[in-house]
Amino acid sequence: MRLTTRGKLAVTAITDVALHSHGHPVALPGISVRQGISLSYLEDIFSALRRAGLVHSVRGPGGGYMLTRPPQSLSVAEIVMASEKYMAHANDKAGNAAPSPSSDDMTADLWASFHSRILEYLQSITVADLLAQHRTGADNAGSPAATAQPSQARPHHARESQLPSRNVPNSVFALGLRAG
Known part of the structure:
Protein backbone atom coordinates (compact mmCIF):
# COMPACT_ATOMS: atom_id res chain seq x y z
CA MET A 1 0.00 0.00 0.00
CA LEU A 119 -2.51 -1.75 6.14
CA GLU A 120 -3.59 -3.40 9.40
CA TYR A 121 -3.44 -0.06 11.22
CA LEU A 122 -5.43 1.80 8.56
CA GLN A 123 -8.03 -0.98 8.48
CA SER A 124 -8.52 -0.57 12.22
CA ILE A 125 -9.55 3.09 11.90
CA THR A 126 -12.97 4.04 10.57
CA VAL A 127 -14.41 7.33 9.40
CA ALA A 128 -16.52 7.27 12.58
CA ASP A 129 -13.28 7.19 14.62
CA LEU A 130 -12.01 10.25 12.74
CA LEU A 131 -15.30 12.06 13.33
CA ALA A 132 -15.15 11.25 17.05
CA GLN A 133 -11.56 12.50 17.21
CA HIS A 134 -12.57 15.69 15.38
CA ARG A 135 -15.51 16.29 17.71
CA THR A 136 -13.38 15.69 20.78
CA GLY A 137 -10.82 18.16 19.46
CA ALA A 138 -13.53 20.72 18.68
CA ASP A 139 -15.11 20.33 22.13
CA ASN A 140 -11.77 20.76 23.91
CA ALA A 141 -10.04 23.16 21.52
CA GLY A 142 -6.94 24.55 23.13
CA SER A 143 -7.05 22.15 26.05
CA PRO A 144 -3.80 20.19 26.52
CA ALA A 145 -5.84 17.33 27.99
CA ALA A 146 -7.68 16.92 24.68
CA THR A 147 -4.59 15.55 22.95
CA ALA A 148 -3.24 13.66 25.94
CA GLN A 149 -6.32 11.57 26.82
CA PRO A 150 -8.05 9.06 24.57
CA SER A 151 -11.63 9.76 23.55
CA GLN A 152 -14.26 7.67 25.31
CA ALA A 153 -16.43 7.84 22.17
CA ARG A 154 -13.89 6.00 20.02
CA PRO A 155 -13.91 2.21 19.80
CA HIS A 156 -11.06 0.33 21.47
CA HIS A 157 -9.26 -0.30 18.19
CA ALA A 158 -8.80 3.38 17.32
CA ARG A 159 -5.27 4.63 17.81
CA GLU A 160 -4.12 7.81 19.48
CA SER A 161 -3.20 10.70 17.25
CA GLN A 162 0.40 10.48 16.11
CA LEU A 163 0.83 14.25 16.07
CA PRO A 164 3.32 15.77 18.50
CA SER A 165 2.07 18.04 21.24
CA ARG A 166 2.22 21.79 20.66
CA ASN A 167 5.47 22.32 22.59
CA VAL A 168 7.46 19.61 20.81
CA PRO A 169 9.58 20.58 17.79
CA ASN A 170 8.46 18.77 14.64
CA SER A 171 11.91 18.17 13.19
CA VAL A 172 15.51 17.66 14.13
CA PHE A 173 16.27 21.09 12.69
CA ALA A 174 13.67 22.79 14.89
CA LEU A 175 15.02 20.91 17.88
CA GLY A 176 18.55 22.15 17.09
CA LEU A 177 17.36 25.73 16.78
CA ARG A 178 15.57 25.45 20.10
CA ALA A 179 18.64 24.05 21.87
CA GLY A 180 20.98 26.64 20.37
Whole structure:
Protein backbone atom coordinates (compact mmCIF):
# COMPACT_ATOMS: atom_id res chain seq x y z
CA MET A 1 0.00 0.00 0.00
CA ARG A 2 1.29 3.41 -0.97
CA LEU A 3 0.48 6.43 1.14
CA THR A 4 0.36 9.48 -1.06
CA THR A 5 -1.04 12.98 -0.84
CA ARG A 6 -3.94 11.78 -2.98
CA GLY A 7 -4.84 9.11 -0.41
CA LYS A 8 -4.52 11.53 2.49
CA LEU A 9 -6.73 14.09 0.75
CA ALA A 10 -9.30 11.39 -0.07
CA VAL A 11 -9.54 10.53 3.64
CA THR A 12 -9.89 14.22 4.49
CA ALA A 13 -12.61 14.72 1.86
CA ILE A 14 -14.60 11.62 2.90
CA THR A 15 -14.42 12.75 6.53
CA ASP A 16 -15.70 16.18 5.46
CA VAL A 17 -18.63 14.53 3.65
CA ALA A 18 -19.45 12.45 6.74
CA LEU A 19 -19.24 15.52 8.98
CA HIS A 20 -21.34 17.85 6.81
CA SER A 21 -23.86 15.59 5.05
CA HIS A 22 -26.63 15.38 7.68
CA GLY A 23 -28.56 13.17 5.23
CA HIS A 24 -28.00 15.51 2.28
CA PRO A 25 -25.38 15.54 -0.50
CA VAL A 26 -22.23 17.58 0.09
CA ALA A 27 -21.03 19.67 -2.85
CA LEU A 28 -17.38 19.53 -3.88
CA PRO A 29 -16.95 23.34 -3.93
CA GLY A 30 -17.81 23.40 -0.22
CA ILE A 31 -15.26 20.69 0.53
CA SER A 32 -12.73 22.57 -1.60
CA VAL A 33 -13.19 25.76 0.41
CA ARG A 34 -13.24 24.07 3.84
CA GLN A 35 -10.25 21.80 3.21
CA GLY A 36 -8.17 23.92 0.82
CA ILE A 37 -8.12 21.24 -1.89
CA SER A 38 -8.42 22.22 -5.55
CA LEU A 39 -11.82 21.49 -7.06
CA SER A 40 -10.37 19.68 -10.07
CA TYR A 41 -8.31 17.41 -7.78
CA LEU A 42 -11.41 16.66 -5.69
CA GLU A 43 -13.35 15.79 -8.86
CA ASP A 44 -10.64 13.30 -9.80
CA ILE A 45 -10.54 11.78 -6.31
CA PHE A 46 -14.33 11.49 -6.05
CA SER A 47 -14.49 9.90 -9.47
CA ALA A 48 -12.28 7.08 -8.16
CA LEU A 49 -14.23 6.86 -4.88
CA ARG A 50 -17.50 6.65 -6.82
CA ARG A 51 -16.17 3.87 -9.07
CA ALA A 52 -15.09 2.00 -5.94
CA GLY A 53 -18.61 2.30 -4.53
CA LEU A 54 -17.69 4.36 -1.47
CA VAL A 55 -19.74 7.42 -2.47
CA HIS A 56 -22.61 8.12 -4.83
CA SER A 57 -23.37 11.36 -6.59
CA VAL A 58 -26.59 13.33 -6.68
CA ARG A 59 -27.00 15.62 -9.69
CA GLY A 60 -28.77 18.92 -9.98
CA PRO A 61 -29.35 21.82 -7.59
CA GLY A 62 -28.45 20.78 -4.07
CA GLY A 63 -26.44 17.90 -5.47
CA GLY A 64 -23.10 16.56 -4.40
CA TYR A 65 -21.77 13.36 -2.85
CA MET A 66 -22.98 11.09 -0.08
CA LEU A 67 -21.40 8.05 1.56
CA THR A 68 -22.80 4.70 0.46
CA ARG A 69 -22.19 3.17 3.88
CA PRO A 70 -22.29 4.40 7.47
CA PRO A 71 -19.02 5.94 8.75
CA GLN A 72 -18.61 3.03 11.22
CA SER A 73 -18.23 0.55 8.35
CA LEU A 74 -15.84 2.57 6.20
CA SER A 75 -12.15 2.11 6.99
CA VAL A 76 -9.35 4.52 6.18
CA ALA A 77 -7.58 1.68 4.31
CA GLU A 78 -10.56 1.28 1.95
CA ILE A 79 -10.54 4.99 1.16
CA VAL A 80 -6.79 5.11 0.50
CA MET A 81 -6.86 1.98 -1.67
CA ALA A 82 -9.88 3.21 -3.65
CA SER A 83 -8.33 6.63 -4.28
CA GLU A 84 -5.09 5.06 -5.49
CA LYS A 85 -6.62 2.19 -7.49
CA TYR A 86 -7.34 4.02 -10.71
CA MET A 87 -4.17 6.09 -10.50
CA ALA A 88 -2.14 2.86 -10.17
CA HIS A 89 -3.75 1.47 -13.33
CA ALA A 90 -2.81 4.62 -15.23
CA ASN A 91 0.80 4.34 -14.03
CA ASP A 92 0.97 0.65 -14.94
CA LYS A 93 -0.21 1.42 -18.49
CA ALA A 94 2.41 4.15 -18.79
CA GLY A 95 5.14 1.75 -17.72
CA ASN A 96 5.74 3.50 -14.41
CA ALA A 97 4.87 0.60 -12.13
CA ALA A 98 6.95 0.38 -8.99
CA PRO A 99 9.53 -2.38 -9.15
CA SER A 100 8.78 -5.38 -7.00
CA PRO A 101 11.41 -6.37 -4.46
CA SER A 102 13.67 -9.17 -5.65
CA SER A 103 13.68 -12.43 -3.74
CA ASP A 104 17.33 -11.94 -2.81
CA ASP A 105 16.70 -8.49 -1.32
CA MET A 106 18.00 -8.71 2.24
CA THR A 107 15.33 -6.35 3.56
CA ALA A 108 12.32 -7.63 1.57
CA ASP A 109 10.78 -9.22 4.67
CA LEU A 110 11.21 -5.99 6.61
CA TRP A 111 9.35 -3.93 4.01
CA ALA A 112 6.65 -6.56 3.52
CA SER A 113 6.03 -6.56 7.28
CA PHE A 114 6.07 -2.77 7.38
CA HIS A 115 3.45 -2.49 4.63
CA SER A 116 1.36 -5.19 6.25
CA ARG A 117 1.33 -3.30 9.56
CA ILE A 118 0.40 -0.03 7.85
CA LEU A 119 -2.51 -1.75 6.14
CA GLU A 120 -3.59 -3.40 9.40
CA TYR A 121 -3.44 -0.06 11.22
CA LEU A 122 -5.43 1.80 8.56
CA GLN A 123 -8.03 -0.98 8.48
CA SER A 124 -8.52 -0.57 12.22
CA ILE A 125 -9.55 3.09 11.90
CA THR A 126 -12.97 4.04 10.57
CA VAL A 127 -14.41 7.33 9.40
CA ALA A 128 -16.52 7.27 12.58
CA ASP A 129 -13.28 7.19 14.62
CA LEU A 130 -12.01 10.25 12.74
CA LEU A 131 -15.30 12.06 13.33
CA ALA A 132 -15.15 11.25 17.05
CA GLN A 133 -11.56 12.50 17.21
CA HIS A 134 -12.57 15.69 15.38
CA ARG A 135 -15.51 16.29 17.71
CA THR A 136 -13.38 15.69 20.78
CA GLY A 137 -10.82 18.16 19.46
CA ALA A 138 -13.53 20.72 18.68
CA ASP A 139 -15.11 20.33 22.13
CA ASN A 140 -11.77 20.76 23.91
CA ALA A 141 -10.04 23.16 21.52
CA GLY A 142 -6.94 24.55 23.13
CA SER A 143 -7.05 22.15 26.05
CA PRO A 144 -3.80 20.19 26.52
CA ALA A 145 -5.84 17.33 27.99
CA ALA A 146 -7.68 16.92 24.68
CA THR A 147 -4.59 15.55 22.95
CA ALA A 148 -3.24 13.66 25.94
CA GLN A 149 -6.32 11.57 26.82
CA PRO A 150 -8.05 9.06 24.57
CA SER A 151 -11.63 9.76 23.55
CA GLN A 152 -14.26 7.67 25.31
CA ALA A 153 -16.43 7.84 22.17
CA ARG A 154 -13.89 6.00 20.02
CA PRO A 155 -13.91 2.21 19.80
CA HIS A 156 -11.06 0.33 21.47
CA HIS A 157 -9.26 -0.30 18.19
CA ALA A 158 -8.80 3.38 17.32
CA ARG A 159 -5.27 4.63 17.81
CA GLU A 160 -4.12 7.81 19.48
CA SER A 161 -3.20 10.70 17.25
CA GLN A 162 0.40 10.48 16.11
CA LEU A 163 0.83 14.25 16.07
CA PRO A 164 3.32 15.77 18.50
CA SER A 165 2.07 18.04 21.24
CA ARG A 166 2.22 21.79 20.66
CA ASN A 167 5.47 22.32 22.59
CA VAL A 168 7.46 19.61 20.81
CA PRO A 169 9.58 20.58 17.79
CA ASN A 170 8.46 18.77 14.64
CA SER A 171 11.91 18.17 13.19
CA VAL A 172 15.51 17.66 14.13
CA PHE A 173 16.27 21.09 12.69
CA ALA A 174 13.67 22.79 14.89
CA LEU A 175 15.02 20.91 17.88
CA GLY A 176 18.55 22.15 17.09
CA LEU A 177 17.36 25.73 16.78
CA ARG A 178 15.57 25.45 20.10
CA ALA A 179 18.64 24.05 21.87
CA GLY A 180 20.98 26.64 20.37
